[in-house]
Amino acid sequence: MTRLELLDQLEDQGLIQHDAHGKILEVIASEPEQRSDPVYIRILVGIGAWVAALMFTTFLGMFHIFSSSASTLAWGASFAVIAALLYWRTRSTFPSQLALAFAFAGNILIVLGVAHVFRYGGVGVVALAHTAVCAAAYIFFRSSIYRFIAPIAVVVLSTIWIISIEAFPAIHILVAAEIALVGGLLLARKRPDCLVPLTYSAACMLPATILFLNITQLDAWHHAFHEPLWPSTVMLSVGLVYLFARLAGGWKRLLHPWLMLATIAILLLGLFTTPGILIAIGLLIAGFAFHDRLLVAVSFFFLPCFLILFYYALNLGLDYKSWVVAGSGGILLLLRWGMSFFPPKEARQ
Secondary structure, three states: HHHHHHHOOOOOOOOOOHHHHHHHEEEHHOOOOOOOHHHHHHHHHHHHHHHHHHHHHHOOOOOOOOHHHHHHHHHHHHHHHHHHHHHHHOOOHHHHHHHHHHHHHHHHHHHHHHHHOOOOOOOHHHHHHHHHHHHHHHEEEEEEEEHHHHHHHHHHHHHHHHHHHOOOOOHHHHHHHHHHHHHHHHHOOOOOHHHHHHHHHHHHHHHHHHHHHHHOOOOOOOOOOOOOOOOHHHHHHHHHHHHHHHHHHHHHHHHHHHHHHHHHHHHHHHHOOOOOHHHHHHHHHHHHOOOHHHHHHHHHHHHHHHHHHHHOOOOOOOOHHHHHHHHHHHHHHHHHHHHOOOOOOHHHH
């Protein structure tokens, strides 16, 4: 049904007056006609925009324009300004994709320029430079793709920096910051639309960091990075309990028998399983609570990764694996058994 057909139907039913019908028709007629290209055309146009930006950047590089730190910073800032102007001026496919390509190119050039100035600063300088550029670009450049990818790069660079200086316990500080970011964004009462990409970015970077922490427990890892997992497990367990309290309506609601049973189960799971399982459970609960399918999809994606890596790929003794599997399964069975003592309606809540 078109807008005009819906308008005529509302007039026939007496829901709008004839004068209002004419005014609405004038407003519809004054709107510019929007034509949507087929999906394959938009994909090809987007690829063409990225190729054009790559060719232009390569053309500049052939003339050694990026040979000095000053020129690299200048061109990086120019690309960032061009990207912001293109994205603000139009929303058609080619300019928006061209703006996105220039935004990433400008970001990389600025970071490389800063790294060239502070050439002895190492990865830490690169991480700080990208964090500053990401914070500034997040405000002025409104592309959801950039706002999703750039924060993930901050976490990746921070992790590389932690490994390079061998400050392995700092990985738990990074996990704590990600927990605070995810919790603050998900539980915010009035979250601006501009923070939605950052929310999904944080929901992906937290399990990815824990997954990396699990991978470092493998003997094949070339660094002597055997940092214990229990600090992150404790923080995630406390975070899940806080999530329960907020979703239930306050800390006093945790005294309800059903919520008390769920809280005890989460704390016991923290003793037997990897913190990644707790993250997957938390994202799954948040996804169903806020009716967010993307959060549920992220949870379903990472859950088998953690299960396979933790229970099968890690170099653990068979006796320890048996205790882990038996303990986790026993907790879930006890939780299911406890549900039988509550009325069906109360258990579903």
